Amino acid sequence: MAKLPITLQFNGGAELLFDNKKLHNVELISEHREWTIGKLLIWIKENLLKERPELFLQDESVRPGILVLVNDVDWELMDTVNYKIQPSDRIVFISTLHGG
Amino acid sequence: MAKLPITLQFNGGAELLFDNKKLHNVELISEHREWTIGKLLIWIKENLLKERPELFLQDESVRPGILVLVNDVDWELMDTVNYKIQPSDRIVFISTLHGG
Amino acid sequence: PYSTQLSCQEISRYSRHMLIPQIGMKGQIAMKQSSVLIIGLGGLGCPAALYLAAAGIGTITFVDYDEVEITNFNRQILHAEDNINVSKVESACDMLQANSNTLQNLFDKNKYDVVLDGSDNVATRYLLNDMCVLNQVPLVSGSALQMEGQLTVYNFEDGPCYRCLFPIPPPPDTVTNCGDGGVLGAVTGVIGALQALETIKILTKADNVMSGRLLIFDASSTTFLNVKLRKKQETCDVCGLKPKITQLIDYEQFCGSKAHDKVIDINILTEVENI
Amino acid sequence: PYSTQLSCQEISRYSRHMLIPQIGMKGQIAMKQSSVLIIGLGGLGCPAALYLAAAGIGTITFVDYDEVEITNFNRQILHAEDNINVSKVESACDMLQANSNTLQNLFDKNKYDVVLDGSDNVATRYLLNDMCVLNQVPLVSGSALQMEGQLTVYNFEDGPCYRCLFPIPPPPDTVTNCGDGGVLGAVTGVIGALQALETIKILTKADNVMSGRLLIFDASSTTFLNVKLRKKQETCDVCGLKPKITQLIDYEQFCGSKAHDKVIDINILTEVENI
Numbered sequence: 001m002a003k004l005p006i007t008l009q010f011n012g013g014a015e016l017l018f019d020n021k022k023l024h025n026v027e028l029i030s031e032h033r034e035w036t037i038g039k040l041l042i043w044i045k046e047n048l049l050k051e052r053p054e055l056f057l058q059d060e061s062v063r064p065g066i067l068v069l070v071n072d073v074d075w076e077l078m079d080t081v082n083y084k085i086q087p088s089d090r091i092v093f094i095s096t097l098h099g100g
Numbered sequence: 101m102a103k104l105p106i107t108l109q110f111n112g113g114a115e116l117l118f119d120n121k122k123l124h125n126v127e128l129i130s131e132h133r134e135w136t137i138g139k140l141l142i143w144i145k146e147n148l149l150k151e152r153p154e155l156f157l158q159d160e161s162v163r164p165g166i167l168v169l170v171n172d173v174d175w176e177l178m179d180t181v182n183y184k185i186q187p188s189d190r191i192v193f194i195s196t197l198h199g200g
Numbered sequence: 201p202y203s204t205q206l207s208c209q210e211i212s213r214y215s216r217h218m219l220i221p222q223i224g225m226k227g228q229i230a231m232k233q234s235s236v237l238i239i240g241l242g243g244l245g246c247p248a249a250l251y252l253a254a255a256g257i258g259t260i261t262f263v264d265y266d267e268v269e270i271t272n273f274n275r276q277i278l279h280a281e282d283n284i285n286v287s288k289v290e291s292a293c294d295m296l297q298a299n300s301n302t303l304q305n306l307f308d309k310n311k312y313d314v315v316l317d318g319s320d321n322v323a324t325r326y327l328l329n330d331m332c333v334l335n336q337v338p339l340v341s342g343s344a345l346q347m348e349g350q351l352t353v354y355n356f357e358d359g360p361c362y363r364c365l366f367p368i369p370p371p372p373d374t375v376t377n378c379g380d381g382g383v384l385g386a387v388t389g390v391i392g393a394l395q396a397l398e399t400i401k402i403l404t405k406a407d408n409v410m411s412g413r414l415l416i417f418d419a420s421s422t423t424f425l426n427v428k429l430r431k432k433q434e435t436c437d438v439c440g441l442k443p444k445i446t447q448l449i450d451y452e453q454f455c456g457s458k459a460h461d462k463v464i465d466i467n468i469l470t471e472v473e474n475i
Numbered sequence: 476p477y478s479t480q481l482s483c484q485e486i487s488r489y490s491r492h493m494l495i496p497q498i499g500m501k502g503q504i505a506m507k508q509s510s511v512l513i514i515g516l517g518g519l520g521c522p523a524a525l526y527l528a529a530a531g532i533g534t535i536t537f538v539d540y541d542e543v544e545i546t547n548f549n550r551q552i553l554h555a556e557d558n559i560n561v562s563k564v565e566s567a568c569d570m571l572q573a574n575s576n577t578l579q580n581l582f583d584k585n586k587y588d589v590v591l592d593g594s595d596n597v598a599t600r601y602l603l604n605d606m607c608v609l610n611q612v613p614l615v616s617g618s619a620l621q622m623e624g625q626l627t628v629y630n631f632e633d634g635p636c637y638r639c640l641f642p643i644p645p646p647p648d649t650v651t652n653c654g655d656g657g658v659l660g661a662v663t664g665v666i667g668a669l670q671a672l673e674t675i676k677i678l679t680k681a682d683n684v685m686s687g688r689l690l691i692f693d694a695s696s697t698t699f700l701n702v703k704l705r706k707k708q709e710t711c712d713v714c715g716l717k718p719k720i721t722q723l724i725d726y727e728q729f730c731g732s733k734a735h736d737k738v739i740d741i742n743i744l745t746e747v748e749n750i
C-alpha cells in the first residue's frame with residue numbers, strides 16, 4: 001500500500017467549495033491499481049467536497065468552466081481523466097473568472 | 101569526467117554583457133572537484149563574458165547591485181560563492197533596476 | 201523629422217518607448233497605424249485604454265453600454281466624479297480628450313488589429329470570441345474577481361480560442377460577477393495593464409505573446425502562475441475544421457444568462473466612440 | 476449608516492472592495508485612517524496614486540521635484556497634456572482633485588503607515604530606505620526599465636531592508652535610467668498597480684506581503700519570477716544589530732551619482748502636497 005503524496009490547488013472561486021482553502025496536501029493510498037485523475041475526482045467528491053458537488057463535478061468530469069492543470073499544463077495535453085498521477089504532482093482546479 | 105548541465109539566466113540588463121541572451125544552457129565538466137558558484141564565476145568570465153568583466157565581477161564575486169539566485173532563492177541563503185552546484189540548477193544573475 | 205511617418209512631437213512623446221530595442225521606431229510606426237477595439241470600460245478597460253492611448257495606438261474604439269456609477273470608482277480610474285450617470289464611453293473620451301464618432305456594425309465597417317476584452321459576463325465573452333474568430337482578429341482577454349485575475353490571448357496564430365477551452369458555458373449559478381463578489385481595483389489595474397502590454401506585443405510583432413498560455417494572478421499571495429494551454433482544437437465549434445458556428449448566435453440564450461452587467465448590449469452596439 | 480466610521484456615500488463608493496472577504500468593512504476603515512507617502516510621480520507613482528486614491532486611503536502625500544515633460548506621457552498617466560512644465564505634484568493633485576498643503580520635514584511632522592518608492596535613481600532609493608528604517612515604516616519598492624520590472628517590500632517585520640540586500644551601491648556606470656534606456660508604460664502600470672496592492676495589503680493587515688521576496692517581471696515573455704530573499708541582516712549598516720547609520724547621510728556622495736532624474740531634491744523636500 002504505497003502512498004502517493006500530491007498537492008491539490010483550487011483557484012478562481014473553486015476554493016469556496018473546499019472550506020475556502022486553496023492548497024491541500026493529500027496522500028492517496030495506492031493499492032494495486034494506478035490513480036488516474038478520473039479516480040481522483042471521485043476521491044475528491046467523497047473526501048473533500050462538503051456540499052453541492054454539482055458546482056464542481058458533472059458526468060464524471062469537472063463541470064464546464066473549470067480548467068484542470070497538471071504541473072502547470074492543461075490536462076487536455078495530458079489525456080484528461082486518464083492521466084496517471086505521479087508522486088508530487090500538483091493538480092490545479094481553476095474556475096475561470098468573467099468579471100472586469 | 102561527468103557533465104553538470106545547468107541553466108544560467110541573466111536579467112535586468114545583465115544580459116547585455118552576454119550577447120543580449122537571457123537564457124544559457126551550459127554543461128560544466130566536473131573532473132574531480134566539485135563546482136561552486138565561486139568557480140562558476142571564473143568560468144563565466146573565461147567562457148561567456150565578452151567584454152568589460154568589471155561590469156559583472158568584482159573581487160571574486162559579482163559586482164554590487166547584482167543579485168544571485170539559485171533555483172529562485174537568494175544565494176545569501178545558500179552560502180553564496182561556496183554553494184555546491186547540483187545538476188539542473190538554475191542560477192539567475194539579476195541586475196537591480198532603479199528606474200520608475 | 202527623423203521619420204516621414206512620425207512627427208517631431210510624436211518622436212519626443214514616444215521617445216521612452218522608441219528607446220526600447222523591442223519597440224524602436226518600427227514598432228512605434230506599427231502602433232500608430234493600428235486600430236484596437238476595447239470592449240468594456242470597467243476595471244480592466246480603463247487602465248488598458250490609458251496605456252494604449254499613452255502608447256500612441258492610432259485608433260482606439262470603445263464599446264460600453266453602461267453609465268458611470270459611484271460603485272465603479274474603486275477601480276474604474278478613467279471616470280471622473282462629476283460623470284455619474286454619463287455613459288462610460290463619453291466619460292472615457294472626456295478623460296482621454298478624444299473625438300467621438302458613433303458607429304453601428306463595427307466589424308462590417310472596420311478592420312481591427314486587436315480586440316481587448318474587458319467585459320464582465322459570460323455571454324459577452326462568447327460573443328467577442330466568435331466575432332474575433334469569424335473576423336480573424338486576436339482577442340486579448342482579461343478577467344478579475346475579488347483578489348484574483350486571469351489573462352490570455354485567444355485566436356492568435358495556432359493558439360486556442362475561448363471555445364476551444366470552454367466548449368460549454370458554465371452553469372449560470374456558478375458565475376459570480378464583480379457586483380456580487382467585489383473586486384480590488386489594483387487587481388484590475390494589473391490585469392488591464394497586462395492586456396495593454398499583450399496588445400502592444402501583438403501590434404509590434406513581438407515574440408512570446410500570451411497565446412496558448414494562461415496567466416493566473418493571486419493578489420492575496422502576490423503570485424503568478426503561467427500555465428501551458430492546449431492548441432487550437434480541430435473539434436472546436438467555431439475555429440475547428442468543421443465549424444458549426446458561422447455567424448453570431450443568441451448568446452444570452454446560449455449561456456442561459458443575461459449580459460447582466462450591461463457592459464454591452466448584445467443586439468445593438470449602441471455606444472461607440474473612436475479616439 | 477451601517478458604520479459610524481464610514482458615511483453612506485463611502486459605503487457605496489467602496490462597496491466593491493468591502494465585498495472582498497480579505498478587505499471587508501474593517502479593512503476599508505483601516506485604509507481610511509491611513510497615511511501613505513508616495514515618492515515620485517513618474518511611471519510607477521502615477522498608477523499607484525490612482526489606485527490608492529480610488530481605494531479610499533485617508534491621506535496620501537506626494538513628493539516630486541520634477542515638472543511634467545512631453546517625454547513622460549508614454550507612461551505617466553496622471554499628467555494632463557496642458558500641464559507641461561507644471562510641477563508633477565500639482566499636476567497629479569489636479570487630476571485627483573486633491574487639496575494641497577506644503578510641508579517641509581515630512582517625517583518630523585507626520586507618521587506615515589507606508590512609504591511607496593516610485594523614484595528613479597539609486598541615491599533616492601538609499602535615502603528612502605534609511606528614512607524608513609529610522610522611522611520604522613515599511614517601504615513598498617518598485618522599479619522598471621525597458622521591458623522589465625521589479626517589486627518588493629523593504630523593512631517590514633523580519634524582512635530585509637534595501638541595504639541588507641545591497642550594502643554597497645552599484646558602480647554609477649552600471650546604472651541605466653529610463654531617460655537613457657526607455658521604459659514601456661504598460662510595464663510601469665503593472666508594477667505601480669502591484670505597489671498599490673502591497674500598500675493595501677499592509678494597511679489592511681493581510682497575509683503574504685511581498686517582504687523577503689522579490690517579484691521579477693519580464694514583459695517580453697510575460698513571465699513573473701517570485702524569489703525568496705534573505706532575512707534582515709544582523710550586519711546591516713542601518714537595520715542591523717550595530718547600525719552605523721543613525722541619521723541621514725549625503726546620498727549623492729555615497730552613491731557617487733546625482734539624483735539625476737530629479738525625482739526628489741535630496742536636501743530640501745520642496746514640492747509636497749497631501750490629498
Ligand SMILES: [Zn+2]
Nearest residue numbers: 361364436439
Ligand atoms: Zn476554437
Ligand SMILES: [Zn+2]
Nearest residue numbers: 636639711714
Ligand atoms: Zn538592513
